[in-house]
């Protein structure tokens with residue numbers, strides 16, 4: 250599964266160019282294990298959705314956020330609204346930028362996951378530690394705390410986790426792929442032990458993934474894909490990463 254998080258980037262011209270480049274480079278329409286998704290700014294959802302349909306591409310569109318049932322505030326988008334648009338069946342929840350800049354804590358993120366699950370929107374839950382926490386060997390403790398919101402929730406196989414060390418996001422710094430693999434196994438085990446259905450989720454890695462380093466992550470057994478910010482803004486680079494994923498996972 251490969252997910253593009255465009256954050257607060259994009260324009261009509263950029264989207265047009267992105268799809269022209271993407272379709273020239275992607276092989277086999279990118280058909281892959283899981284799916285390929287783009288999370289554009291909400292205002293561009295129609296442009297992105299129409300480009301996908303027009304070009305007959307195997308890409309899903311994803312919301313970058315959801316209000317959560319207790320937070321239907323100014324500027325927010327609720328699950329009912331997402332459901333009214335054919336474009337959304339997935340939603341990123343708990344991205345570190347929202348945890349930090351919008352003070353989203355475990356309680357708020359739990360609300361958002363609940364809202365997703367109640368409306369059949371598939372959540373992609375982002376978790377990750379700071380550089381300080383990493384240096385002090387606290388990564389697993391932090392992740393376990395962030396995953397604790399899933400206790401007593403009716404988790405289904407629609408849940409995906411994105412492991413995004415905060416210090417790797419947009420910094421050009423990346424953890425060792427072997428360490429990422431071990432953390433992904435840990436995440437799967439924790440969620441499986443919480444899940445009443447014994448489900449292990451797909452776990453994506455996110456943080457400065459590019460077409461140059463993606464193979465080293467995809468080569469690891471428990472890395473099921475990537476959540477990509479900066480490198481997803483260019484259609485050619487994103488298509489190259491999709492191709493590398495498909496070759497590395499040997500589908």
Ligand code: PEP
Nearest residue numbers: 418419455456457478479
């Ligand atoms: C992100 O913001 O989720 C992300 C992974 O960004 P980048 O790829 O730019 O590090």
